[in-house]
Amino acid sequence: MRLPLLALLAKEPAHGYELKQALEQTFGAAYPQPNIGQVYVTLGRLEKNGLIKGQDVDQSNRPNKRVYEITDAGREELAAWFAEPTEGPRVRDEFFMKLVLAPGAGGSDRLALINTQRRHYLNVMRGLSRLAAQDRDNRAAQLLIEGAMLHLQADLDWLERCQEELD
């Protein structure tokens, strides 16, 4: 969560709770709910590394809040993050292990393995579809769900390739 928080702070200074809300708003249902405690822990770590600096602001009849601001070191770190390409998710290694090893182990039928896996993917796909239907207005969320679906589609296509190899 480090770098997304840094990116949000690069836009404008904010305190922890504001950051949590911004995350939720930006990613919507597509992103697992951020824990507020985790946000504060991460902010503390970032401040310790000198990437952000905090400043307490007094509030009447409430406890003080700490507003964070990005530092030059933080901007550099962020720039480096944006500059470097991102490693994509890799093939499900575990299923592949099962598929390759199943015949020797005298265990499961390989077609059954593939079918089970396919059912699983289809169910996940269905879940994603429902999710997408719930949160139709958040474009970031839609993009993320679509990305996940395309990965699933690729996994399903790969299953078909595996099935071809069975013959």
Added chain:
Amino acid sequence: MRALLRWVRADLRAHRGQATLMVLVTAVIAVSLILANALLQDAANPWQRIFLQSRGAHVWIHMRPGADTAPLSRLDGVTGVAGPYRTAPADLVRGTEKVGLELRAAGAEPPSVARPLVRSGRWLDPARPDSIVLEGSLAHAMRVGVGNTVTVHGRDGATRPMRVLGIADSADQGSYPDWTPGLGWVLPSALDRVVPEPVHTQQVIGLRLRDPGAADFTAQQVVTTLGSGQVTQVTTWQQVRSAMGQDNRLLGLLLGVFGLVALVAAALAMAGAAGSRVLVQVRDIAVLKTIGFTPAQVVRLFLYEHTALALAGMVLGAGAASLFGPLLPGALGEAMGLWQAEPAHAGALAATGAGVVLSIALATVLPAWRAGRIPAAPTVRANHPASGISRLARLALLLKLPPALALGSRAAFHRPLRAGLTVARLAIPIMMITVALGSWATLDGFQDHPRQLGLAASLTARPSGMGDAEARRLLTRQPEVAAAYPGVETPALVPGETTTITVRALGTADHPYPFALAAGHLIRDEDEAVAGQGALDLLHARVGEWVRVMAGGTPHILHIVGRDIEPDHNGEMLSVELGALAGPGGPPKTQYDALVLRPGADPKAVRADLIAASHGRLDVRSVANPADRLGMVRVVVVGLVGVLTLIGLAELVTATASGLRDHIRDLGVLRAMGLTPRQVTAIIVTSTGLLAMVAVLVGTGLGVLLSDRLINMEGQASGVGAGIARMPAPETLLLAGAVAVAVAACVSVVPATRATRARITTVLSASRT
């Protein structure tokens, strides 16, 4: 049904241009059929024109002199009366000939009903009491012209020379000699001088009717009114018309053949158009089936739509022809006007229209049926395996021809069935054009080589006021006359038949006349004869058989040794040599000499020379050539060739379009491979050109065969006899073929360039489905 209508409506709206075009084509075909019909009717049926222009009478009644004719004009349905005229039988004598004549006493002013139409000269004039106006066919048969003098013999002995003041056409009776006696008009005073005894005269009256169909009924009423004792003869217009029409069977047949050709062509054009529409709409038809159209409904869809279009076109065409036809300039307009006045024309119009619609509907059945068979599954189509290069293309490659030719021939023929269909569709109009050209060539044959078509002699000469020997000397002195054959014509009775044929003695055994023989050999003996087809039909005889005829009261037994081409008298002519008709007093006195001119001689000039040399004592006439009468046919042939060319063009456009559709993807691939757009255009043009070339070869070949058969069949049926057909000249055919191929190539250039201009990617992706 509602769904069908909905689709048809939408389809017509979406393809307004195409639908309009189809309607227009149908209309043009209907118009040309109607015009051709009118034209040929007019040419084939002179009675119609004369009857109309002369306001002819529908019923003619001959009766005894004292009969009271007043009640006749009051008969129901009578709108006008001609006469009553006094008439008397007489004989018309000219030289050695004597024929029966009905003299009719007419006033100085021609009557308004059944008015004789003065063709040359002028009408009777009280200032010239001893003059006569002769009916045209009689004057023609007697070779009498305006200004000649004839002798009229009354039955009670009076003889008067009369000067021919005019020649007039009349629809009062049939043409001489099919209808006897002939007709002549004189002033009442002249009639009194020729036939002084009133007891030898009769009265004749013509009734013009409101309803021509009531002529028979009126005739009956006349007999009842006057009493059968008073009436000597009743004639109706139908009798007159059929008597006049007989001489023109050839024209009538041509009418039929051309009508048929035009109909077939029309049907083909429409079938082609319908077929290409089905091809374009394969996908939509499949969709219609998926949403619940049954195959039968799809068939009906196309059938109804095209029949409706044909019906619209027919109504438009018939309406236009009826409204504007009579306004056309020249013979066309006149013929239309005359035709419309004919009582049967509504029926003929309806029949023509029904024929057009029916033939188009029938021709649409095949494409409609194909539409019904289109499978419902929309995109499934077995991929054609990339067919190997056709043999022709391989040959082209072997010969190291340019790529356009090699690939073009592959494109043209790589689907043999499709190519065969295209060739067939193109070949049919070409075949019919060849037939039309054949008719033209036959007419040319009559005009340019009359000798081969039974018209060896182009002039006849008969002495009038000079001795035979002197006439003979005059003729032999004339350098342009190659030969003169003395001739006699006499009617002869065929035993067991009511009709007569003409026996013509022409030439002698030593000096035989050059008959145009289609079979057998020339006359070599006194009892040998050659016959025209009409005579053979009448005698139920064949070449080689013996026949018996009665001529001049004597029986003659003749051996038919040949069949000649006989354009005159519907071929009902039996020709012998002069000795055959010899009586006890030696050979018969010759009536005329048939003059065969030297090649290249101008008959008109020779005629003028001869008349001048004889100081007018030699009557020289041109021999009528059927080609002159068939002049109308040329107009029709030109029109037909025009219509057929249009049809051919339409077929060509369809063929190019569907060819392009088939190959559009290949062409894209070719361009992707690096052929220039120009080369691709060349491939398309070559492919169309090759198809057109094959079609020209096939069509011309079939056309030549068909034209020969068809024209000879017409010749045979018309009595002239088979053997008149002439091929179009090879250079004409070559030129026509070359033009056809060139036009085909040109026509395909436009869609080809358009296709090659399309972006490669569009072409490649558009044909994905």
Added chain:
Amino acid sequence: MNRSGPDTAGAAATAHPDHVLPPAEAMLWARDLVKVHHGAETATHAVRHVDLRVDRGEFVAIMGPSGAGKSTLLHLLGGLDRPDSGRIWLDGQRVDGLTEARWSLLRRRTVGIVFQFFNLVTNMTAADNVELPALLAGMSPKQARTRREELFAELDLDDRAGSTPAALSGGEQQRVALARALVNEPGLLLADEPTGNLDSRNTRDVLRLLARYHARGQTILLVTHDARVASSADRVISLYDGEIADDSALHAPSASPTTVADVLRLKG
């Protein structure tokens, strides 16, 4: 291989092939369908011995790679193509032996079909395209118009009634095609790659519409190679090389919230 599908009547069918009756709840029941495409030199076994049952109100997707025989199977079930052997019951009626004309009559009322390439009649307006099958089925022009207007209002096509297909976007065309397929309230809706030619937004729209009609009880059989589309069905049949490789009912979405969250967990 799981060829029998969800029904258990296979044994009975083999015992009395001609006297077997379809289960009452089956909208579509196919037994032992075989279809071979004959090419010039090779024969392709497009559908091999397929048994299939779709109950009333079910939403079934047939999924498989291209060339697996999905579309052929759909064409066989819609009567657009004939099987080489096998039997089909539609709404309790045996239909595999019907003539083409009888199939056409049947399709008017019982089967609506949607295609990948929309396949609207090109020279008719959107409204005419929809009203045509209604008229065919015997509705009066007025009834057909009313019914069409209802559908257009629901599918958001009100202002498109007078347009020709060429003037419509792909999504609009497919919605018109859907309206056409549904205008006679058919017992069975067949969809052949209905989203194959649409972008993802229009795909979502069409899927939502299918889901809506399914929720109202429409039986749907859909063919697709797209897992996203297939996952909108209740049941997915995997077709592989002309044979059914798998047939599985999908879970209700609530059954797998953690998995979904897991898939979506952003690394960062």
